[in-house]
Amino acid sequence: MNGAATTINKETTLSDAVGRIEPGATVMVGGFMTVGTPENLVDELVRQGQARLRVVCNDAGTPGRGVGKLVRSGQIASFVTSHIGLNPEMGQAMTDGRVDVELVPQGTLAERIRSAGAGLGGFLTPTGVGTVVQEGKQVLSIDGRDYLLELPLRGHVALVRAQVADRMGNLRFYRSARNFNPLIAMACDYVIAQVDRIVDTGEIDPDSVMLPGILVDALVIATGEVNNG
């Protein structure tokens, strides 16, 4: 027991980590307008070519960037998101019927993912009452106000980007790149984090850890663009 934890090292290769994604899997991708999206992991997913994916991401990125790469490669069968406005290629794929797009209010998307990761059966939100978002959903009145019952959203694999990890997988995020990353790490069976650097276990002060390493399965060091703040 003593000191055993410090021998854990979750660093792995890009191809092995992304190779865990099966065709048809539900893949959650961190990022907001590609800030916080692990581009190396997405590139590798494009290279490996797993098809018929269900992708969950706040937005569709931009053409050829972030999730936009998976739109272009044709690997996405269905997409759960809050916004596709900055990627006309996703708009076209939706219009052509190549991708089935489910639009979810951003706060509801975040909370559905959080609910899955927190073991909840769903939650009640006033967001979307009286709009198309309400269609097919149970409406409950609590203290005179109407709420929609929204259900948890789980995934098989999470593609996370963080700034720093220790070898156990404890993560620190940087600036507005945090967004959905800690949430998807809670809600998926296998969690891959692309990080700018890996430090020895113990080097991140426990009070400064933003996502506990027990929720992270694999670490991959970023290549190319790295923002070290």
Added chain:
Amino acid sequence: MAEERSRIARRVAMEFRDGQIVNLGIGMPTMAANFVPDDVTIVLQSENGFVGMGPSPEPGTEDPDLINAGNQYVTVLPGAAFFDSALSFAIIRGGHVDVTVLGALEVDELGNIASYIIPGKLVAGMGGAMDLCTGARRVIIAITHCDKRGNPKIRRRCTLPLTAVEEADLIVTDKAVIERTAEGLILREVATDSSVDEVVALTEATLIVPAEVGRFD
């Protein structure tokens, strides 16, 4: 057009009160931050995960990991804090944002707002707008009075899919400031280069015109 947009942003900024937490939507609403009066300090919330947003960075000093919800590089001020999207929207839905300012395609007599989709033409997605309209304590709609073809945006009833039901509190346009109340839409102010008659003519919704209507420019 640029002049109309700054006029709207300038008038919106007069609504801010010292100490308020404010979320500004993309476009004209974001411009309102440039016109906050000197004696008013507001804290800007950005729904992608922080409070304490500052102005645009000097060219060459942009941080690629620091954008606002409109995908523009920004800075943060002393006292800023970053958080994840679940906390960000808990702040929004939980009533911790005092004011949100949003653009819209249509707004109506009941305060209904349509802003995210034109079926068959434009599918952008609602992003955070539904949560913001529902959760913020006060919703200000910043729009040009008419669309590019001259059609009124302030309708009796919205014809497009709704972003939120009965949530608009104030409508600021290049021609008028209109308050939504239980009695209906009240015309509070008209622009100095417009008139009550013109505003009424360019508004499909019924406007209640009080004896005193203010002016703004």
